[in-house]
Amino acid sequence: xxxxxxxxxxxxxxxxxxxxxxxxxxxxxxxxxxxxxxxxxxxxxxxxxxxxxxxxxxxxxxxxxxxxxxxxxxxxxxxxxxxxxxxxxxxxxxxxxxxxxxxxxxxxxxxxxxxxxxxxxxxxxxxxxxxxxxxxxxxxxxxxxxxxxxxxxxxxxxxxxxxxxxxxxxxxxxxxxxxxxxxxxxxxxxxxxxxxxxxxxxxxxxxxxxxxxxxxxxxxxxxxxxxxxxxxxxxxxxxxxxxxxxxxxxxxxxxxxxxxxxxxxxxxxxxxxxxxxxxxxxxxxxxxxxxxxxxxxxxxxxxxxxxxxxx
Amino acid sequence: xxxxxxxxxxxxxxxxxxxxxxxxxxxxxxxxxxxxxxxxxxxxxxxxxxxxxxxxxxxxxxxxxxxxxxxxxxxxxxxxxxxxxxxxxxxxxxxxxxxxxx
Numbered sequence: 001x002x003x004x005x006x007x008x009x010x011x012x013x014x015x016x017x018x019x020x021x022x023x024x025x026x027x028x029x030x031x032x033x034x035x036x037x038x039x040x041x042x043x044x045x046x047x048x049x050x051x052x053x054x055x056x057x058x059x060x061x062x063x064x065x066x067x068x069x070x071x072x073x074x075x076x077x078x079x080x081x082x083x084x085x086x087x088x089x090x091x092x093x094x095x096x097x098x099x100x101x102x103x104x105x106x107x108x109x110x111x112x113x114x115x116x117x118x119x120x121x122x123x124x125x126x127x128x129x130x131x132x133x134x135x136x137x138x139x140x141x142x143x144x145x146x147x148x149x150x151x152x153x154x155x156x157x158x159x160x161x162x163x164x165x166x167x168x169x170x171x172x173x174x175x176x177x178x179x180x181x182x183x184x185x186x187x188x189x190x191x192x193x194x195x196x197x198x199x200x201x202x203x204x205x206x207x208x209x210x211x212x213x214x215x216x217x218x219x220x221x222x223x224x225x226x227x228x229x230x231x232x233x234x235x236x237x238x239x240x241x242x243x244x245x246x247x248x249x250x251x252x253x254x255x256x257x258x259x260x261x262x263x264x265x266x267x268x269x270x271x272x273x274x275x276x277x278x279x280x281x282x283x284x285x286x287x288x289x290x291x292x293x294x295x296x297x298x299x300x301x302x303x304x305x306x307x308x309x310x311x
Numbered sequence: 312x313x314x315x316x317x318x319x320x321x322x323x324x325x326x327x328x329x330x331x332x333x334x335x336x337x338x339x340x341x342x343x344x345x346x347x348x349x350x351x352x353x354x355x356x357x358x359x360x361x362x363x364x365x366x367x368x369x370x371x372x373x374x375x376x377x378x379x380x381x382x383x384x385x386x387x388x389x390x391x392x393x394x395x396x397x398x399x400x401x402x403x404x405x406x407x408x409x410x411x412x413x
Contacts, residue, residue, distance in 0.1 A: 029374050033374055036371070126327060178358070178363050182317050198359055211401065212401070219405075277409055
């Protein structure tokens with residue numbers, strides 16, 4: 001495996017004081033903490049930084065690491081010396097540290113464990129996954145398959161186990177909502193119960209509808225004469241099509257409400273809003289142009305009348 | 312089939328997050344998490360959103376060596392940011408739909 005240069009990761013000299021290492025860690029933690037910076041790259045960087053700090057902040061662990069650094073730091077493929085056993089890694093950690101770390105300090109290191117102050121056994125880790133849901137699926141309760149990985153600790157080593165099950169997505173879930181599925185997270189230690197699975201609901205962007213709370217919006221293109229004279233249009237909803245009457249003299253951007261055709265919610269179905277968008281024909285024939293010309297002369301309409309009132 | 316949308320009791324919440332009751336009380340005092348029901352500390356009920364923010368808050372507190380006051384403020388801002396990002400994304404899509412030629 002690759003030898004990890006913890007000093008390089010934190011950007012400090014090998015003889016740096018603990019206080020300076022701490023400053024370097026703080027700066028990098030602030031910069032890459034995954035709870036502040038979304039993205040896998042920041043998460044990977046933070047893991048390295050946290051691991052380096054975990055080793056270098058502790059005098060004993062740092063001394064052991066320095067020994068090994070002399071021994072293996074120059075090799076491409078690092079293996080701990082035969083019979084190597086850490087004297088510093090007496091704590092039980094079980095976290096997300098690298099194989100390199102585990103090979104030196106033993107498995108079972110966990111960041112979160114450090115703040116554990118209760119007197120009872122710790123239940124298994126919770127697992128959070130993103131759950132894409134189509135708008136059509138939110139109208140009634142929907143059963144969906146999910147597949148994810150859970151961390152398991154076997155003989156002090158962490159590995160991942162694939163899990164799949166079916167979950168019920170209740171009608172009316174909203175974007176960003178979180179759903180707890182009890183007992184489907186990582187197994188607990190000893191007799192402790194397993195963790196839970198958390199589904200983070202993400203509504204999949206729809207090709208036609210936009211979401212605003214529990215209401216839906218659909219943009220309805222209309223011709224200028226349709227807006228002027230009124231018309232009937234066929235508008236899609238989540239469950240089939242409906243006829244909608246556009247009144248004469250409608251404006252672009254005007255919203256027409258269709259009750260009860262929005263998304264399901266705790267207080268009943270939301271509404272569907274048809275947003276009118278006046279669209280010009282892409283090409284105009286000479287005959288049509290003549291008609292527009294006639295209209296321009298007869299309509300006596302200045303759409304910028306407000307501007308001319310200004311001084 | 313697994314059931315979902317379950318709420319968490321105080322004991323379940325503490326056990327899942329690996330915190331004592333006194334820490335939970337502090338987290339509620341600083342509005343890091345808010346119970347969705349329950350008048351007194353004993354019968355507080357939390358939802359899945361609270362569990363998510365508790366996890367993030369505990370990680371931030373430990374990794375960045377913050378106190379609960381700072382964590383409460385940070386979590387508040389992060390929640391607001393998430394909400395604004397989502398709203399911004401929705402409005403952007405709607406605007407594009409409205410402006411794009413059909």
